[in-house]
Amino acid sequence: MSPVMDETAGDLPVRDGYLYFWLPLSLSLSSADPQRLFRFPREHLEDLCLRLQEENSVLGQHTRTQEQRMSTRLIRLRQARPGSSAVKERDMEETIQELEARVAMLESQKAVLQNKLSLAKQHIMDIGGRTPYKFSKGVYVAHECKSMEVEGGVRRAAQTAPPRYGPTLEDTRAEMERL
The missing domain is CATH 1.20.5 (Single alpha-helices involved in coiled-coils or other helix-helix interfaces)
Structure with a gap:
């Protein structure tokens, strides 16, 4: 049985890792002992449940967008005549929309x-x-x-900029006066 390939075959989502990576190899969810799940912390199970719900919603959204894309392509292909430039224009429009x-x-x-x-x-x-x-x-x-100094009754503002590293203008002037 050979799968039919089209240009949307690359758009299918692929799961990167094994879903139940946190379960030890000796355990599985289909085991006969339902008490084994209670050995895991509640926070861990809640986190797994939230991850699965988020993955389900992402996959559902992806499925809806793929269905919409395929339905518009089907409608356009039914309306287009073979060999016309309208097909190319529509393909460009689809690319622009994407x-x-x-x-x-x-x-x-x-x-x-x-x-x-x-x-x-x-x-x-x-x-x-x-x-x-x-x-x-x-x-x-x-x-x-x-950092506030009093000079002749005038207060200077506290240093707001971070200190500079390396020679400053004041250091250079003092060095030139010494020379």
């Missing part, structure tokens, strides 16, 4: 990643933030920052 769908998917992934990045930046800002008060005594007392 590329547009891919662009939309990549844009949505980009938006998700940008959202994650902004959340991570906000989290870093929340963690790294300093408070202007001391809490150790239970009384709010203004906290004098070590």
